[in-house]
Amino acid sequence: MKKIILLITCLLLTGCYNYNEIEKTAIIDAISIDYENNLYEVTFEVIKNNDLDTLNLKAIYESGSGSNLIEAFYNVEKKLDNNPLFSHLSLIIINDEIIKDHFDDIRDFILRNPKINNNIYLMGSFNKASDILKNNSLNEITSDAIKGLINNQYNNYVNNLSFNKIVNDDISNGILSVINYLDVNNHAYYFNGFGIIKNNHHFNSDDTKIYNILTNNVTNIVISNNDDIIRINKANTKYDFKNHEINIKLDIELASIKNDFNLKTFNNLITSKITQFYENIKKDNLDILGINQKYYQRYGKKKDYFKNEAFNINVKLTVLKNGLIYEVKNET
Amino acid sequence: MEIIDIIKKDYEQISDLNINHYNKKYLVYLESLCSSDKINEYVLKKDKKLNGPKEIIVNINNYQDYLNNGYLLIVSKSKIIAIEVKENNFRSITTPETQISYNGPKDSFNENYLTNLSLIKKRIKTNELKSIDFNLGKYTKTLTSILYLDNVAKMTNVNKIKKILANINIDGILDASRLSEYLKNNTSFAPQVFMTERPDYVCQALLNGKIIILVDNSPYALILPAFLIDFINPPLDNYSKPILVNSIKALRIIAFLITMMLPAIYIALTNYNQETIPLNILLSLSTARKTVPFPSIIEALMMLFIYELLRESDIHFPKNFGSANSILGALILGEASVKAGIVSPIMIIIIAITFIASLIFNNLDFINAIRHYRLLFLISASLCGLFGIMLTLFYFLTKLSEVNSLNYPYTIPLIPFDKAYFKESIIKLKNNKRSNNLSNNLIKERD
Incomplete structure (x- = not known):
């Protein structure tokens, strides 16, 4: 008898604390966070389906501000007509100010909030993040438009898309974390280069391509000189640390070329671009390639290899031979 | 040893064996498989010496059993003679109503014990199919029979059921489902006895070493032991690839x-x-x-x-x-x-x-x-x-x-793992062995 009473008591007194009817939830798909005038401004994108017969999704936006993130979130949640559901959150856009100076607040808030799903995309914005969020195009849901942008492999972005990866790089030694920047032009979203977390430095689209080559994230990169445009099919970059030098060896496979293509010209072009990129980041000691981390992983020693040691870039270009009918030269 | 003694020994513990002695001749037949009308018509009437149905001399102490079981009593001053003239007031053999199989046989049990027994004996034609009879119920005296294959089923299981049935003290058993209450040994929701109206299921169970209980006036036979997987995957799949x-x-x-x-x-x-x-x-x-x-x-x-x-x-x-x-x-x-x-x-x-x-x-x-x-x-x-x-x-x-x-875990053949029964119930594979939980005679098929 005692066991039955205990069982009934356990069941009736302990359950239901997180009971939430499905029709009484406000599903939040994307959030933007801005920092202006010492205030955090948070905007939620809430997905609704107003049509009972078909799935006709619409987004509504609610904003609120506060001196810290908790207050800002609370002020927005008050305005919603249902309980917020963050488990389907897929995108957070933060503005440049937060990326430079207040990233730790965001990281702390999201990581320690059990309601927010950590498997989200994190993007930056030069302009106000809420303007990016609200400036939706034909899709009418910003997060869907941006997911479409990511799924299109012809778009040029660095592979640090997810919040977990960005935070992981940020807290790791020997590497600086990078974040993509979004922009909008006539209701069309596009990637506008990338930046470094807790740093003022920005990189443009061309730098994004070089960064992707150097970090083995090549998918359909197009490089042009004045006369020719080539598409890079595959690239394999290896880092070697010998004789107090960083040797970077690149094996790049080209996909599309035209007749009388001169391999040497493009070899020189790509080498010069990579060299220039590397010199730029070395000048300001921006180890976004994780050179120090790679050194530590190989030799187990912490050393500022990136800053102090010279580098040598060796590019080997090959052409994808399947179906090749054009002549390929290798002359200076 | 005389022939009749050999027959009696081979067919011991088979309750429907009838041996009638007429003038130094014996009529031997299985009551479930033979028609008493045909016996009378073709045999007894032809042989002048064996003329007429069998007469049983009863005494004043047990005449009620015969009177209540469809016997005609001829009462004279000094003796009572009982002659069986039972009315065949039971349903004919019909198709199964609850357990339908597309490829298998289409006959099912009815309320008559002998008919049900004949449906089983039509399929299992061996003198090793033994039966132990009980008359359960103070007022109903329902004929209840435990059936098993002698060198296949484990005698420990048979004896367990025999002991349970022998200890039943009740006013009446009207159906097999009532009997199944006594064969369960805890108060779980899960059924522990498999009830079937199909003779082919019963024969399949007998060949696997299980034990059958037939109850008079019930169109269902009870199969023991029954495991969870028997209810999920009943043996109606034996007729397909x-x-x-x-x-x-x-x-x-x-x-x-x-x-x-x-x-x-x-x-x-x-x-x-x-x-x-x-x-x-x-x-x-x-x-x-x-x-x-x-x-x-x-x-x-x-x-x-x-x-x-x-x-x-x-x-x-x-x-x-x-x-x-x-x-x-x-x-x-x-x-x-x-x-x-x-x-x-x-x-x-x-x-x-x-x-x-x-x-x-x-x-x-x-x-x-x-x-x-x-x-x-x-x-x-x-x-x-x-x-x-x-x-x-x-x-x-x-x-x-x-x-x-029947003291076997309900989760057989998974826990404890029983390979032979696993191949019969959870997944159908070529299997020439019986489960060692149900039988000591493990070989089923010979090459």
Whole structure:
């Protein structure tokens, strides 16, 4: 008898604390966070389906501000007509100010909030993040438009898309974390280069391509000189640390070329671009390639290899031979 | 040794063997397989010396047994002679009503004990099919028989059942299901005795080493021991190719899980663990539930109640009015209730899938057991979500491990693992051995 009473008591007194009817939830798909005038401004994108017969999704936006993130979130949640559901959150856009100076607040808030799903995309914005969020195009849901942008492999972005990866790089030694920047032009979203977390430095689209080559994230990169445009099919970059030098060896496979293509010209072009990129980041000691981390992983020693040691870039270009009918030269 | 002694020895413990002695001649026949009319017509009338039906001399102490069993008593001053003139007032052999097999035989048991025995003996033609008879019930004196194959079944199992039946002290046994209450040994919901109306199932069970109980006036035979897998995968798959049958066996196991847990999983996911549902589905569920005034648990309980009412009415209502029943059910459970805003369309789909899955099982005791656990899962899901379902699943598994049938664990052939029975029940594979739990004679097929 005692066991039955205990069982009934356990069941009736302990359950239901997180009971939430499905029709009484406000599903939040994307959030933007801005920092202006010492205030955090948070905007939620809430997905609704107003049509009972078909799935006709619409987004509504609610904003609120506060001196810290908790207050800002609370002020927005008050305005919603249902309980917020963050488990389907897929995108957070933060503005440049937060990326430079207040990233730790965001990281702390999201990581320690059990309601927010950590498997989200994190993007930056030069302009106000809420303007990016609200400036939706034909899709009418910003997060869907941006997911479409990511799924299109012809778009040029660095592979640090997810919040977990960005935070992981940020807290790791020997590497600086990078974040993509979004922009909008006539209701069309596009990637506008990338930046470094807790740093003022920005990189443009061309730098994004070089960064992707150097970090083995090549998918359909197009490089042009004045006369020719080539598409890079595959690239394999290896880092070697010998004789107090960083040797970077690149094996790049080209996909599309035209007749009388001169391999040497493009070899020189790509080498010069990579060299220039590397010199730029070395000048300001921006180890976004994780050179120090790679050194530590190989030799187990912490050393500022990136800053102090010279580098040598060796590019080997090959052409994808399947179906090749054009002549390929290798002359200076 | 005389021939008749040899016959008596070979056929000892076979209750329907009749040996009639007429003027130095013996008439030997199995009462279940032979027609007494034909015996009278073709044999007794032709032989002048053996003329007439058998006369039994009874005394004043036991004449009631004969009078109550269809015997004519010729009473003279000094003696009572009983002659069997029993009326054949039982149903003819019909097709099975509850356990239908497309490829297998189409005969089923009826209420007559001898008919049922003849259906078994038609298939198992050996003197090793032994029977132990009891007359159970103070007033009904129902003929109850334990059947087993002598060198196949384990005598320990036979003796256990014999002991249980010998200790029954009751006013009357009217049906085999009443007897099954005495053969269960704990208060679990799960049925521990398999009831069947098919003689081919019974013969299959006998050949596997199981023990059968036939009860007079009952169209069902009891098979012991019975395991959980027997109710999920009954032996009606023996008439198709293994490769075709195995997918159906897997389907039934999945149907068992669906019918028990699907409403609970739906309640848990939509009320507690919404993060597991993809966004588009979540939005359409949310929209569908907007017009419903009840919480989803109340909606689920309501729909389950209505479906149970429909099922009960379907069982008990005369078949002639069946079409009106279907129309009513369709109205209540169809678009009318959705348009009225009482239930959401997804709930109707969930409950309909649950019940379609339960229709795969034809054992009423098993269906009733599933119903209890379905309700438990539903209540725990409404209180604690997926965690509640896990708790109830642990409880279910714990209770299942307590159940045993004739002191064999209910979870055979998985736990403990029984390879031969596994190949018969869970997945059909070539199997030439019997289960060592049921028989000491392990070899079934000889090359």
